[in-house]
Amino acid sequence: MSDSVTVVWDDALLGYTMGGDHPMHPVRLDLTMRLADSLGVLSGSRVQLLRPTPADVQLLTLVHDPAYLDAVRRAPADPSGVGHGLGTDDNPIFEGMYDAAALITGGSVLAAQQVHSGAAQHAVNIAGGLHHAMRDAASGFCIFNDAAVAIAWLLAQGYQRIAYLDLDVHHGDGVQAAFYRDPRVLTVSIHQTPLTLWPGTGFPEETGDPDTALGSAVNLALPNGTDDSGWLRAFTAVVPSVIRAFSPQILVTQCGCDAHHEDPLADLALTVDGQRASYRAVHDLAHEVCDGRWIALGGGGYGLVRCVPRAWTHLIAEAAGRPLDPDTEIPQSWRDDVRRRGLRAEPPATMTEGGYVGFSRWDPLTENRVDRAIRRTRTASFPYFGLDPDDPRD
Numbered sequence: 294m295s296d297s298v299t300v301v302w303d304d305a306l307l308g309y310t311m312g313g314d315h316p317m318h319p320v321r322l323d324l325t326m327r328l329a330d331s332l333g334v335l336s337g338s339r340v341q342l343l344r345p346t347p348a349d350v351q352l353l354t355l356v357h358d359p360a361y362l363d364a365v366r367r368a369p370a371d372p373s374g375v376g377h378g379l380g381t382d383d384n385p386i387f388e389g390m391y392d393a394a395a396l397i398t399g400g401s402v403l404a405a406q407q408v409h410s411g412a413a414q415h416a417v418n419i420a421g422g423l424h425h426a427m428r429d430a431a432s433g434f435c436i437f438n439d440a441a442v443a444i445a446w447l448l449a450q451g452y453q454r455i456a457y458l459d460l461d462v463h464h465g466d467g468v469q470a471a472f473y474r475d476p477r478v479l480t481v482s483i484h485q486t487p488l489t490l491w492p493g494t495g496f497p498e499e500t501g502d503p504d505t506a507l508g509s510a511v512n513l514a515l516p517n518g519t520d521d522s523g524w525l526r527a528f529t530a531v532v533p534s535v536i537r538a539f540s541p542q543i544l545v546t547q548c549g550c551d552a553h554h555e556d557p558l559a560d561l562a563l564t565v566d567g568q569r570a571s572y573r574a575v576h577d578l579a580h581e582v583c584d585g586r587w588i589a590l591g592g593g594g595y596g597l598v599r600c601v602p603r604a605w606t607h608l609i610a611e612a613a614g615r616p617l618d619p620d621t622e623i624p625q626s627w628r629d630d631v632r633r634r635g636l637r638a639e640p641p642a643t644m645t646e647g648g649y650v651g652f653s654r655w656d657p658l659t660e661n662r663v664d665r666a667i668r669r670t671r672t673a674s675f676p677y678f679g680l681d682p683d684d685p686r687d
């Protein structure tokens with residue numbers, strides 16, 4: 294296998310734009326690629342930038358109903374009463390939406406193809422990770438579920454065990470739904486508790502279809518306010534164990550960065566330092582369990598200036614094997630660019646927020662709010678993997 298790392302990018306990916314005040318603003322991707330470029334992350338010797346082509350109907354119908362594709366195609370010309378979740382505040386209709394969503398999906402399939410063929414060890418598509426889209430409906434800013442389509446394409450290549458890991462602050466409901474009955478795909482989602490956050494699913498007791506795929510879904514639902522240390526403690530107490538036990542042939546991660554403390558839509562409290570540590574943990578896990586076959590997608594993240602660009606620049610740098618020192622200074626040219634665009638947030642000066650990323654490992658004796666969440670998930674899921682919910686070594 295080549296040790297190169299594919300970064301999927303084309304400025305045309307910025308065409309996925311839901312309007313001026315919509316939180317899912319493409320400037321977050323533009324600023325990320327510009328920050329990564331200004332820090333030399335994209336010019337590393339192992340990094341290969343590739344432009345995607347749009348996913349065709351054959352690919353999209355691996356996951357989506359043909360009638361839904363037609364609705365998305367027709368919507369801009371005939372927006373009234375189109376249904377399928379389209380034309381709401383969350384999922385506004387916009388000119389070119391079919392092509393923009395198909396291009397993002399094509400990007401995630403390209404990432405999967407690069408890793409499957411061995412042309413790349415890891416592949417990153419920060420425009421992807423639109424994990425809420427359903428078979429026949431747009432949902433949560435997501436039109437086509439690029440993550441599910443990429444996984445379905447991998448299944449068509451003959452994979453028997455694919456692990457999908459979702460770090461977004463929202464439950465990865467669309468991907469879970471797409472494969473809830475399929476024992477070949479393990480979906481693991483770590484998110485803010487559905488008691489306090491949309492979409493209101495992702496309880497630990499959602500563990501896969503009882504008839505066909507029990508144990509194929511793992512959900513870790515964290516209390517509001519969970520910080521870097523708590524998040525990393527919870528991740529470490531659940532995720533490596535189930536993924537090791539599942540023994541995937543390939544790992545797909547949704548790296549939504551809206552668990553950040555300044556995110557306007559959610560209530561967890563990670564810093565970019567905790568997010569950087571999470572990407573390191575995922576990268577290590579990919580090398581440990583599936584020979585480094587790792588596809589990293591973006592996702593949510595609505596801190597357009599202070600969170601997304603730093604978090605995903607760290608992600609790309611980590612995948613490229615040259616992680617950035619947290620104290621790295623951000624070039625003045627990037628900060629000037631932010632100000633020129635009239636964005637309200639103060640551009641950050643460095644790649645760190647000084648977050649404390651140390652944590653103690655979970656044990657069954659201590660109990661705080663995060664530990665209760667850990668215990669509930671271990672109790673619901675661990676027996677399906679032959680793991681002991683009470684044994685901290687599992």
Ligand SMILES: [Zn+2]
Nearest residue numbers: 461463551593
């Ligand atoms: Zn999200």
Ligand SMILES: [Zn+2]
Nearest residue numbers: 576585612614
């Ligand atoms: Zn690596």
